[in-house]
Amino acid sequence: MSTTTFAQLTPYEKSENIATTTYEEAINYYQSLAKAFPQQAKLVVYGQTDFGKPLHLLVLSKEGIFDPIKVKQANKRVLLINNGIHPGEPEGIDASMMLARDLLKNKQLSNNVVVCIIPIYNIDGAFNRTATSRANQNGPSAYGFRGNSKNYDLNRDFIKTDSKNSESFQQIFNAWQPEIFVDTHTSNGADYQYTMTLIPTQKDKLNPVLSTYLTHNMLPDLYASMKDKGFELIPYVNSIKETPDNGISGFMESPRYSTGYTALHNTIGFMPETHMLKPYDKRVESTYKLLQTYINIVERDAELIGANKRKADEETSAQKTFVLDWKLNRDKFDEIEFKGYAAKYKSSEVSGLQRLYYDRNEPYTKAIKQWNNFEPVLKIDKPVAYVIPKAWTKIVQLLKLNNVQVNELKEDAKLPLEMYYITDMKTAQKPFEGHYLHSGVKLETRLQAIHCYAGDYVVYVNQKTNRYIIETLEPQAPDSFFNWNFFDSILSQKEHFSSYIFEDTAADLLKENLGLKQKLEEEKAKNPALAENAFAQLEFVYKNSEYFEPTFMRYPIGRLVKDITLALK
Structure with missing residues (x-):
């Protein structure tokens, strides 16, 4: 890593590698960098954040192309690096500043790759600076807080978009349409010998052409290159049991997470997670070298990566069946080499009971199981x-x-649409990221003639964004708009009846509709409690009559399943 400067060292370097950069220092530094290299670097503003400050993007382009449309026309690859989504995990903030400087100063920018860097995404949390919010972390001397100014974890906000930060990020992402995305983090959890762990987009959920490239080309090259650079990688240590020597499992990131969101757009994503107990300077150095490695691989494979992305987009446009949810296959596993520390137990000085600790005097190397x-x-x-x-x-x-x-x-038009009725679901008893999440949604599908009106929206499912469309609009998808409570108003009934008045109406309905009367009698025979409850019987008649509102529990977005001609603006 170079320590010479174009005009100045980064704040991290000036601190002798113990302090992470503040937001204002980072933006000032990038402004100076862009001013020093105006032909190849540009600092662009995209939207606002909840904290009232704009979100910045540094664009590094060897040929000075700073328009994302022209970048695509020139057939350049785009690598997007996001830093500080959790500002208490700041290695990427400092590594990216040094990397940008060195790429420019040493004339190492690629002809084929435009590098885009978000200096600090969670600006809000970066201002909430202490040395204590991450109790399990070894440095730096002070750092930001995980929550933003609305106390949202921004790495859960990519679908629901409660924050302005998320909206501005999506402006950046969808303008530049990167082929490769990297979101820098720091881990929690077990102790082991590695400084850097890695979460790639889960291979099984990616388009097959992207998954093949990721697993057969990119990941092996990342692992080999980082080993050569002195920072051997290991998959993120998601332990099956208390300690990793019992095995680890892959991580299925849903679209609420950054790399789950990018996968909806056929972008290969990575969450590098440095180990929180390693010295901060080593965590920054490993992040620097990993980001450098991404650039080298994307440069080398630029044509292949571009072709893969185009093919994945074409296939997604034509795809007919989509997976909405996944489960881990616990019967199938691989074995990987793992370098850990012996897990032991001793008496706690706090409770007097047994507690776990890792003995760094007893390192080991052995094969462990990986379920992925x-x-x-x-x-x-x-x-x-x-x-x-x-x-x-x-x-x-x-x-x-x-x-x-x-x-x-x-x-206006009356259209034949498949309409979903919510027949069952679970709702969280405590809020999660500002929402009482739904899950386990069960549906009944009815084909109905629905009155639609001029100005209603039609979204055809023949687009490269099909995965985003389907995984947000299908209510049973884990991170659907429905599950994030966007449609909770449909879950409450708006009209009802007064029993003494509806008694006569219900009697007439039963006389006029012998099928309804028979249905009521069958239900009473099966359910003695119903037979003894006059109001419940009125309710049964009401719900099976035209008086009952058809929109109750009806998901308002309809599915057009016949390709009929529509009058569109």
Whole structure:
């Protein structure tokens, strides 16, 4: 790593590698860098954050192309590096500053790769600076806080977009459409010998052409190169039991996470996680060398990576069946070499009971099991299009933000749509990231003639953004807009009846509809409690009559399953 400067050292280097850079220092430094190298570096502002400060993007381009449209026209690859999503995990902040400087100063930018760097994503949390919020971490001397100014964990906000930070990030991502994305982090958990661990986008959820390249080319090269550079990699240590020597499992990142979100757009993502107990300077150095390695691989494989992305987008546009949910195959595993420390137990000085500790005087190298194969548990066939009532504006805004083509009906129409009714679901008893999340959604599908109106939105499912469309709009998907409570108003009934009045109406209904009367009698025979409850019987008649509101528990977005001609604006 170079310690010479174009004009100045980074704040991290000036501190003799013990302090991470503040937000203001980072932006000032990047402004100076862009000023010193105006032909190859540009600092661009994209939107706002909840903290009231703009989100910046440093663009490094050897040929001075700073327009994302022109970058694509020139057939350049885009590597997007995101730092400080958790500002208490700041290695990427400091490593990226040094890397950007050295690439420019040493004339090492690639002809084929445009490098885009978000200096600090969670600006809010970066200002909330202490030395104590991460109790299990070895330095730096002070750092930011995980939550943003609304106390959101921004690495859970990529679908729901409660923060301005997320909206601005999506502006960047969907403007530049990177082929490769890296989101820098620091780990928690077990102790072991490695400084750097790695979470790639889960291979089974990627488009096959991307998954093949990731597993057969990119990951082996990353591992080999980092070993040569003195920082041997290991998959993120997600222990099956208390300690990693019992085996580790892969991580299935849903779209709430950064790399789960990028996978919806056929972008290969990585979360490098340095080990929190290693010295901070080594964590920064390993991050620097890993980012350098990404650039080298993307430069070498630029044509292949571009071709893979184009093919994945084409296949996604034409794809008919999509997986919505996955489960870990616990019967299938690999064995990998693992360098750990002996896990032992001793009496706790706090409780007097047995406590776990890792003995660094007893390092070991041995094979451990890795479970990293996921299987589909829920699939869906795509419709021709989704029809979204114009009232649901946030849905449409997010779709458009993600490069989804959205059309509008030109005139009122009655359309045959598959409508979902929510028949069952679980709702969290405690809030998670500001939401009482739904899960385990069960649906009943009914084909209905639905009155649609001029200005309602039509989203055809023939786009390269199909995965984003389907995994947000299908309510049973784990991170759907429905599960994030965007549609909770449909879960409450708006009208009811007064028993003494509806008694006469219900009697008439039973006389006029012998089928309904028979259905009621059958239910009473099966359910003695119903037979003894007058109100419950009225409720049964009401819910099976035209008086009962058809929109109760009906998901408002319809599925057009026949390719009929629509009048569109």
